[in-house]
Amino acid sequence: MSRRVDDFDVVAFDADDTLWESEDHFQAAEARFAELVEPYTPRGIDVLDALHAVERLDIASQGYGVKAFTLSMVRAAISMTNAEVPTAVIGQIVEIGASMLVAPVHLLDHVPEVLDRVGRETRLALVTKGDLVHQTRKVTTSGLEHHFVDVEIVLEKDPSTYERVLQRLGVSADRFCMIGNSVKSDVLPVLAIGGHAVHIPYHLTWELEIVDDHDDDVTELGSIADVPAWLGLD
């Protein structure tokens, strides 16, 4: 069902893989990790499976983002090679992470025009999880920051986080719409608190964002370019 922009006091966007590329960088880093580590790994070990398992365990204490990912790569490389991976390779793994942190932002198609169009009609916010320094760097260097009345970099996108964000913004859930590429993080928790959400799938989904079955009726658009029309804007 399409909506009108007047239905919302705040339209909030996710950042990674909604406004700019992110998962592409992680998957490229993983491919490079596999190339570097495989020569030192015993036969029969699935390098990426092992890496994902380490990542999944580390998230509780390390959180999301590039620094946590880099530390997980280092731990995984050491454990899956039984410390046979040379120090110089660990150095290369650490540098993969360091370059991700300073990589230029690559905006997805239509993003600036859509923010400009929707932002002329209602307040926009950005809600993203991950590394404070990295997400801040991307927001500020993207040239998009001025569109947003509020930028929230959060630890976890769960219902209670969204409730806190809405309180900060002074908006009620039924006047709030979240737009993003993750059903798990951008859609279901917002619906759970009585808000509105739009799913815009990205061609890659991080394994840990893949959602189990759910009963919610999720609004899905093919591209961020469809958002203005969905909101009844030309």
Add this chain to the structure above:
Amino acid sequence: MSRRVDDFDVVAFDADDTLWESEDHFQAAEARFAELVEPYTPRGIDVLDALHAVERLDIASQGYGVKAFTLSMVRAAISMTNAEVPTAVIGQIVEIGASMLVAPVHLLDHVPEVLDRVGRETRLALVTKGDLVHQTRKVTTSGLEHHFVDVEIVLEKDPSTYERVLQRLGVSADRFCMIGNSVKSDVLPVLAIGGHAVHIPYHLTWELEIVDDHDDDVTELGSIADVPAWLGLD
């Protein structure tokens, strides 16, 4: 000059080395790092100087906190030993960081009573910089979170950050008082925007928090236990 609690709508506290120990953990980690790395380091290299230099360079892209510190330790160990440090030692360095992230919070003396006393008279906030997941973990596991109307984990404690925090809290600078152990991060930027600040020195100061000479007249208390009396409370 002492104040009255009625002078302030919000009294905000720094966290690390104001409410709980932090720098002790970093210095213990550095000492352990030196022990581990020194055997592989050429004579004539000052291990801790080299580590601090790497940290200082990394902060721009990695930010503050334990994960950034851990990655700096790994990079420093590899570079200062010309990759001669064994992989197993890198593994031990990574585990130093991992244990810091899950170490129990050790509150400084008098903290709960002071928050309770002052919090009965005015709104309290917590403003801390560092790692989102680690700082959140410390706040929630400390048992102190309920004292604070707002917990702000920020990238950098500069005047513009404090302006944003004050706007969020809906408080004017002259009705805001910040209390913390760092003249550089907790006092000078708050005075710069017209706010009030109290310095409570900790027995250790991180090298990167040591401030150059300044002309501001800084209010200093010997202990957090002196805060209620400074605010005119019994």
